[in-house]
């Protein structure tokens with residue numbers, strides 16, 4: 001699915017989020033808070049849009065994704081960034097490699113997100129940071145109703161006009177609705193072995209940015225524990241994949 005949407009992925013994102021993605025991304029970069037000389041893993045990096053601010057600041061960022069289509073578009077656009085093909089649930093990196101790990105709008109797409117959380121813990125240095133940006137649940141009921149209407153009605157209609165694969169945006173809307181809310185995701189982080197877990201709502205909770213830290217000592221949680229094959233994974237298996 002991501003191979004199919006790769007060429008117009010960033011433009012479509014800007015249209016569908018009404019320009020909000022740029023602000024959300026700035027908050028993520030501030031939360032990651034790395035400095036020159038440090039190494040960051042940007043997981044599920046897609047075309048590398050989420051990796052660019054680090055590269056621009058001279059930080060050693062590794063953009064990792066399993067979609068070769070997304071990686072190709074990214075590498076063509078930003079040859080200076082290290083794009084690495086890898087599955088979030090079996091990362092091709094040694095233990096304690098990164099000062100920080102981050103994932104923007106990608107965890108929801110991973111079939112077994114709890115395994116990805118455990119893998120990010122493994123490859124992050126003790127004391128290192130995790131920052132997750134993901135669509136979440138608006139907290140004010142009226143705003144939630146309006147947003148749900150946008151997601152389920154307006155967004156698929158706009159996607160038909162601006163995207164080559166509108167079905168992917170029907171999946172986007174349904175996967176956002178099926179995704180756990182802010183507190184539930186925070187609990188997953190704790191279960192995976194992350195500590196000092198906090199989150200901040202953006203745009204009234206349309207997006208949540210979760211932050212956590214890898215303990216300075218202690219064993220990582222078992223990556224096989226609690227593999228998630230819940231509603232989002234099922235949705236993904238059911239979606240039609242044009243061109244395949």
Ligand SMILES: C[S@@+](CC[C@H](N)C(=O)[O-])C[C@H]1O[C@@H](n2cnc3c(N)ncnc32)[C@H](O)[C@@H]1O
Nearest residue numbers: 002044045046050066067087088104106109110
């Ligand atoms: C919505 S895009 C986000 C891209 C980028 N982080 C951004 O903010 O624009 C989600 C990405 O997750 C990737 N993805 C999904 N499951 C994955 C997995 N198991 N391992 C690595 N990447 C995965 C997809 O290939 C896709 O590029």
